[in-house]
Amino acid sequence: MLFTVLGLCLLLVRPAPAQTAPDAPAPEEAPNVILMIPDGFGPASVTMARDYLRWRRGQEELPYDSLQVGSIRTYASDSYITDSAAGGTALATGTKTYNGAVAVDTSQQAVATLLEGAERRGMSTGLVVTSRLTHATPAVFSAHVPDRDQENRIARQQLRKDIEVMLGGGRRHFLPQSAEESDREDGLDLLQVAQDRGYEVVQTASELNQAEENQAEEESLLGLFSPGHMAYEIDRGHTRQPSLAAMTETAIDRLSSSQDGYFLMVEGSRIDHAGHGNDAASHLRDIQAFNQATRSALEAAREDDNTLVVIVSDHETGGLTLGRNRNGEGIYSWSPEKLAGVEASSGAIADSVRSIRSAGASSSVKRKRIKGTLTRLTGIQDVPTEIVSNLMEVEGPYAVGNAVSPLVNRHALVGWTSHAHTAVDVNLYAYGPGANAFVGHHDNTAIARKLANLMNVDLEALTGTLRAGRETQ
Ligand SMILES: [Zn+2]
Incomplete structure (x- = not known):
């Protein structure tokens, strides 16, 4: 009896065969x-x-x-x-x-x-x-x-x-x-x-x-x-x-x-x-x-x-997770539409940031250019000052790109726990x-x-x- 019930359960949990041919092919x-x-x-x-x-x-x-x-x-x-x-x-x-x-x-x-x-x-x-x-x-x-x-x-x-x-x-x-x-x-x-x-x-x-x-x-x-x-x-x-x-x-x-x-x-x-x-x-x-x-x-x-x-x-x-805290409070939403405005990978954005940093200009001009580039390539108007400050300083092959990503993640309420x-x-x-x-x-x-x-x-x-x-x- 137990086996019958188990068998029935197994039958019930089998996926609908609608889109898959049910039989394995003959060996040849x-x-x-x-x-x-x-x-x-x-x-x-x-x-x-x-x-x-x-x-x-x-x-x-x-x-x-x-x-x-x-x-x-x-x-x-x-x-x-x-x-x-x-x-x-x-x-x-x-x-x-x-x-x-x-x-x-x-x-x-x-x-x-x-x-x-x-x-x-x-x-x-x-x-x-x-x-x-x-x-x-x-x-x-x-x-x-x-x-x-x-x-x-x-x-x-x-x-x-x-x-x-x-x-x-x-x-x-x-x-x-x-x-x-x-x-x-x-x-x-x-x-x-x-x-x-x-x-x-x-x-x-x-x-x-x-x-x-x-x-x-x-x-x-x-x-x-x-x-x-x-x-x-x-x-x-x-x-x-x-x-x-x-x-x-x-x-x-x-x-x-x-x-x-x-x-x-x-x-x-x-x-x-x-x-x-x-x-x-x-x-x-x-x-x-x-x-x-x-x-x-x-x-x-x-x-x-x-x-x-x-x-x-x-x-x-x-x-990866969808949804995160904002200002210490959990939000019942995430915003896929915020990803639509992004036009370049964070690596490509990092390349632009690096060339702005290496160009001859005053620090305030560079900050303005970095902010403008971030807005143009991510679609985000209100770029936080701390992201720009961080991008003026970080070094290392992946560090600049990794400093770009939080901008979009916070905006779209997307979370990550690891690199x-x-x-x-x-x-x-x-x-x-x-x-x-x-x-x-x-x-x-x-x-x-x-x-x-x-x-x-x-x-x-x-x-x-x-x-x-x-x-x-
Ligand atoms: Zn892999």
Whole structure:
């Protein structure tokens, strides 16, 4: 009787199958998989994006709201709070490891990734990000190193994996030391190596379009659109960089011609960076860019009926919350509309402040110029004197940007508790064949295991092969 009641409860709490195909595919028909990772995107970030949409367009639904199936916990082997390397390694390999680890276990031994498993099965694969391509999240799918800072080594490994599409930033790790933009410590020209291995290399949005038009079937595609990270979405208009959605669409277009299916990882990388900077408007705009990419992925999945889309963050960043005290009193509101007037990231505003500070002018003129710049770029008329005073004094690479952020946060009644990540659980969404396997709350390592099952990939066996073949050098 107890079992019957329990069974009934389980039936009742199963999500409505309306938008997900109820049955996992037969073993021989592994679905295409698009794994979308909004880096540093916690539950409050979801509410922020939805409230903004309600204010702006009277709409309630984010593209993935109806696909929420659960949540994950994100801790690392050595800390309650994960970094993106350990969090990503869990998502990519199913292995719990230490902060800084890139697809290696706690003994620094390589562990196989979903992308490697997909390649081994003959699937096509892709990585699309807005960070450097060698940054933690893309790296954990495509390289094995004991320390995430070994980005030059990561770049070399990435080019050996036969990944069909790689799009993002981070050109500096692919250029030889002699090049001005280079961050390599050797003469390796990895753009040349990529071309020798059959990659078409593109560096601007228009070159990406061009490549899309004259697509040569046999060619793989490497797009490196900036020396470091790509621009924040809020600053992107001043660059020649493609949007995350455009990169995602190109990748899906290319990969879906594969006869044997594909695995694509798409990361909204800079959602996290804006969280680190407590920069609410940039955080929101990068979430919107990610949402647009998600719409494209879901559209492709709805069309072909054999694509599983899983959306999950690696951790929360910044301890974001909506609502805060004002003059010691709690306020039952926050103001998404105040984020609409912000026209630049706090980092870009900080650059303007720095150039005002370094120009030859009296202190009072500089203060006036800083105040004017803040008003012009944030839409806030009554800039408090203490923010201007602070901006006249602070030093350090992130300190100026961090001194800009409180202006908008106080105005919009947005709170942050940290410039780092936090330990809170993050949401999990799934659509398509096998989506029901993701219902519930899981450890972050469960995601890779479930995906590997659905893709008929044996991660443990592949890990053995990797270690035997020393494919990790
Ligand atoms: Zn992260």
